[in-house]
Amino acid sequence: METRRLAIFLFLLSLCLSQSWGTQNYKKLRGRKPCKTLVLYFHDIIFNGKNAKNTTSSIIASPEGANRTILSGQDHFGDLVVFNDPITIDNNLHSEPIGRAQGIYVYDNKDVFTAWLAFSFVLNSTDYMGTINFAGADPLMNKTRDISVIGGTGDFFMTRGVATLMTDALEGEVYFRLRVDIKLYECW
DSSP, rough: OOOHHHHHHHHHHHHHHHHHHHHHHHHHHHHOOEEEEEEEEEEEEBBSSSSSTOEEEEEEEEEOOTTTSSSTTTTOOOOOOEEEEEEEEESSSTTTOEEEEEEEEOOOOOOSOOOEEEEEEEEESSEEEEEEEEEEEEEESSSSSEEEEEEEOOOGGEEEEEEEEEEEEEEEEEEEEEEEEEEOOOOO
């Protein structure tokens, strides 16, 4: 019993110490300027059963009995989408891609139109080589949304920061374009 109490005490102590350390670091970072900024666009064309040639994303899981060629219900709750979208430096879908956005998004709320994202920008151009990894909640009805930059490789080795997403274009449930304003605060 005494060992259990000691373990709980040590756990709570470490939790308190980690919280105060995190708060101190956050306060230091608030005034910092980013070490690198990028603005890129990614273009998502979701498979709808008719556009197989041009599609860049597809529903791979949905609620039982749902049709996987169309998004389910009002808020698409339960749909899991995998994507491999072109990334451009401007908002033109037909511009030369500098890489691909590869990952998943999950519509994760019944009451609010929102998704959870996990993806990488795989960049392969003369300006950028490597990956930038992202994760976070995306409340789609907000004009801008922030998600975490959680790492990277190549030119973006072990980077961290924030990416602000903005829906730049929306054409029904088949095409959308996101403007991704990336601010990196840890650059190597």
